[in-house]
Amino acid sequence: MSVTGVNWLKYSSPQAFYPLAGRMIPWCAAAASVVMGVGLYIGFFVAPTDFQQGEAYRIIFVHVPAAWMSMFLYVVMAVWAGLGLGLNARLSFMMAQAIAPTGAMFTFLALLTGAMWGKPTWGAWWVWDARLTSELILLFQYAGVMLLRTSIDDLRRADRASAVFALVGVVNVPIIYFSVRWWNTLHQGASVSMTAGSKMAATMLTAMLLMTVGFWMYSIAVTLARVRCVMVEREQLPAWSKQSPMPDVAEAR
Amino acid sequence: MLETVALSCSRGQRRLFSDISVTIKPGTLLAVVGENGSGKTSLLRMLCSLLSPEQGTIMWQGQDIRQLKELYCAQLTYIGHLNGIKDDLTPVENLTVSASLAGEKSAGARVQDALEAVGLRRPVHSLPTRVLSQGQKRRVALARLWLSTRPLWLLDEPFTSLDTAATSFVTQRLQSHLHQGGMVVVVTHQEVALPTDVVQCLRLTG
Amino acid sequence: MNQPSMFEALRGIIQRDLLLAMRRRSDVAMSVFFLVIVASLFPLGVGPEPTVLRTIAPGVLWVAALLACLLSLGRVFTADYLDGVLEQMLLVSQPLAVLVVGKVFAHWVISGLPVVLLSPLLGLQFGLSGESLGVLVLSLLLGTPTLSMIGGIGAALVLGVRGSGLLVALLVLPLYVPVLIFGAGAVTSSSAGIGGEANLSLLGACLVLSLFFAPWATAAALRIALE
Numbered sequence: 001m002s003v004t005g006v007n008w009l010k011y012s013s014p015q016a017f018y019p020l021a022g023r024m025i026p027w028c029a030a031a032a033s034v035v036m037g038v039g040l041y042i043g044f045f046v047a048p049t050d051f052q053q054g055e056a057y058r059i060i061f062v063h064v065p066a067a068w069m070s071m072f073l074y075v076v077m078a079v080w081a082g083l084g085l086g087l088n089a090r091l092s093f094m095m096a097q098a099i100a101p102t103g104a105m106f107t108f109l110a111l112l113t114g115a116m117w118g119k120p121t122w123g124a125w126w127v128w129d130a131r132l133t134s135e136l137i138l139l140f141q142y143a144g145v146m147l148l149r150t151s152i153d154d155l156r157r158a159d160r161a162s163a164v165f166a167l168v169g170v171v172n173v174p175i176i177y178f179s180v181r182w183w184n185t186l187h188q189g190a191s192v193s194m195t196a197g198s199k200m201a202a203t204m205l206t207a208m209l210l211m212t213v214g215f216w217m218y219s220i221a222v223t224l225a226r227v228r229c230v231m232v233e234r235e236q237l238p239a240w241s242k243q244s245p246m247p248d249v250a251e252a253r
Numbered sequence: 254m255l256e257t258v259a260l261s262c263s264r265g266q267r268r269l270f271s272d273i274s275v276t277i278k279p280g281t282l283l284a285v286v287g288e289n290g291s292g293k294t295s296l297l298r299m300l301c302s303l304l305s306p307e308q309g310t311i312m313w314q315g316q317d318i319r320q321l322k323e324l325y326c327a328q329l330t331y332i333g334h335l336n337g338i339k340d341d342l343t344p345v346e347n348l349t350v351s352a353s354l355a356g357e358k359s360a361g362a363r364v365q366d367a368l369e370a371v372g373l374r375r376p377v378h379s380l381p382t383r384v385l386s387q388g389q390k391r392r393v394a395l396a397r398l399w400l401s402t403r404p405l406w407l408l409d410e411p412f413t414s415l416d417t418a419a420t421s422f423v424t425q426r427l428q429s430h431l432h433q434g435g436m437v438v439v440v441t442h443q444e445v446a447l448p449t450d451v452v453q454c455l456r457l458t459g
Numbered sequence: 460m461n462q463p464s465m466f467e468a469l470r471g472i473i474q475r476d477l478l479l480a481m482r483r484r485s486d487v488a489m490s491v492f493f494l495v496i497v498a499s500l501f502p503l504g505v506g507p508e509p510t511v512l513r514t515i516a517p518g519v520l521w522v523a524a525l526l527a528c529l530l531s532l533g534r535v536f537t538a539d540y541l542d543g544v545l546e547q548m549l550l551v552s553q554p555l556a557v558l559v560v561g562k563v564f565a566h567w568v569i570s571g572l573p574v575v576l577l578s579p580l581l582g583l584q585f586g587l588s589g590e591s592l593g594v595l596v597l598s599l600l601l602g603t604p605t606l607s608m609i610g611g612i613g614a615a616l617v618l619g620v621r622g623s624g625l626l627v628a629l630l631v632l633p634l635y636v637p638v639l640i641f642g643a644g645a646v647t648s649s650s651a652g653i654g655g656e657a658n659l660s661l662l663g664a665c666l667v668l669s670l671f672f673a674p675w676a677t678a679a680a681l682r683i684a685l686e
Contacts, residue, residue: 085679088305133636134636137633137636140629140632140633141633143629144629144630144633147626147629148616148617148626148630151617151620151621151622151623151626152620154265155265156686157683157684157686160683161616161680161683161684164612164616164676164679164680164683165612165616165630167676168612168634168676169633169634172633172634175637298686301550302550303546303549303550303685303686304686305686323552323553323554324552326550326551326552327461327462327552329550331546331547331550333543333546334543335541335542335543335546336542336543337542337543337544337546337547338542338543338544339475339479339538339542339544340542341479341482341483342475342478342479342482346478350471350474350475351547353463353467353470353471354463354467354468354471354472354547354548354551355461355463355551356461356462356463356464356467356552357461381482402461403461
């Protein structure tokens with residue numbers, strides 16, 4: 001999402017960001033649907049049957065992108081949290097607030113699809129190995145960020161406390177990522193790497209990357225929609241509502 | 254010299270005060286008055302650097318206190334609503350710890366003298382603070398003023414729970430501090446019995 | 460204008476907390492009793508079969524120590540927050556992170572050190588012997604200060620919040636998991652004959668990392684709580 005020549009600073013106030021977000025949502029949602037549709041089609045129908053695992057392996061086209069997104073979204077949330085603390089910007093805190101539920105959803109999806117994959121492959125719904133355990137911990141961290149925010153009544157303190165907690169928890173993300181390398185675990189080793197050539201068939205790789213992009217577009221669309229709801233809920237300063245009439249929430253969708 | 258420039262504060266959705274600019278010169282006392290909920294304590298906490306202002310800056314000797322950080326904290330003594338003393342320690346122990354955390358001399362005799370100056374008699378000095386009355390606990394908290402060598406004093410309703418004798422002790426101490434060129438900011442509901450040439454009044458309307 | 464030196468400020472904070480603990484010795488005793496009770500629940504629940512107990516001992520003892528630390532977190536900052544001593548601490552003219560190290564150290568001496576000292580006795584009850592006992596004590600000696608430092612972050616984040624007891628557990632337990640894995644793993648490897656050095660050095664690394672980073676996070680959380 002790199003755009004040059006646009007003065008981004010003017011969008012750093014909630015009033016200006018609200019309509020921009022509104023315009024972006026339909027495009028991202030459409031892109032998400034198309035890309036995910038293609039990705040699922042390739043994954044479920046075009047990619048070849050795995051030699052060892054049969055048809056059950058196809059769940060990885062949801063599982064792996066979901067796991068990647070769960071880690072990526074946590075880091076993005078932590079970045080927004082850090083920006084909020086550093087720049088004291090309300091919008092940054094609102095973005096962090098909007099990302100958390102989607103990140104938690106992907107973490108849960110990764111764990112669920114992982115269990116669905118694990119049963120036919122390893123014979124067990126759950127094993128306590130390093131990667132699964134640390135992904136489970138990531139879910140608890142998302143829950144902690146969200147619960148901390150809802151438990152504190154004062155809005156400013158809630159923002160900043162959950163931002164501090166999100167930043168402290170970032171340390172878990174590299175642990176999940178490298179856990180398959182550091183510990184000999186039951187989990188698949190890394191089969192997609194940035195540097196070495198990939199170890200799986202080209203169609204499988206394409207499907208996974210397409211699903212990742214699709215999930216990413218979905219996350220952007222949902223996060224922007226959610227941050228607009230957060231803005232409507234929080235920004236009730238009289239000055240703003242006098243400047244521009246608050247658009248109907250129904251119409252915004 | 255303490256100066257605030259266009260200070261404003263909001264709590265939740267409410268704007269408490271805005272655009273407050275005052276200067277406190279050495280030897281003067283600023284009395285902050287106003288109704289309950291008008292932001293007096295918030296203003297004082299901003300001056301302590303415990304609370305960040307929504308807008309505006311606070312300058313100490315011409316420098317922003319946010320740049321000075323600990324150096325500014327070394328210039329002030331703050332006594333808030335809460336006494337800041339531990340119930341399980343005696344007044345002497347409490348004061349000794351407060352003094353050593355402030356880098357003040359805390360020899361036993363000085364501490365006892367400070368407690369006596371605020372009106373607490375010797376027998377009380379070695380009792381756990383738990384058994385003292387509210388007024389006595391407040392005196393223990395205020396005894397720090399007799400040990401403090403810092404120029405700026407920030408006091409939040411210091412006269413609460415004090416009887417007339419203790420109130421006059423504290424007022425006299427404030428006066429001698431002002432004579433020596435110190436500065437005081439007091440949040441208070443009562444009149445401060447000091448000559449009007451050293452007292453400025455800031456009324457917050459909320 | 461006077462400023463305390465860093466050493467004077469640290470000493471003042473630690474001395475005050477240790478003096479307070481001596482006035483309320485029940486606080487120290489509580490951690491110890493809790494550890495013994497929790498550790499005793501497992502043989503009662505699982506059965507007294509010695510080989511089973513010896514296998515579960517590292518995990519059980521470590522979880523008990525972890526829970527004892529977790530329950531004691533309510534005492535790190537809450538009392539000081541309620542009587543105004545904490546806001547005075549924020550105004551001491553030394554970096555707050557340094558003062559936090561002092562507070563958490565004093566808290567560890569009161570709540571964590573008794574756990575470390577009692578652990579050999581409990582280890583014997585579970586049938587651990589010789590080298591494993593030594594590794595247990597060493598792992599707890601390295602691990603409990605780490606747990607206190609990380610716990611301090613959680614305690615500072617939830618100051619004055621309703622339901623903070625459960626909330627701090629939810630915040631802090633995910634961060635405790637690596638320490639638990641390394642700590643219990645050290646004792647298990649030692650019992651299995653592999654030697655606990657690898658896990659112990661990882662524990663040491665966790666301690667060093669937490670000593671460097673946790674105080675800053677805790678100081679930030681304290682400032683946020685006291686605004």
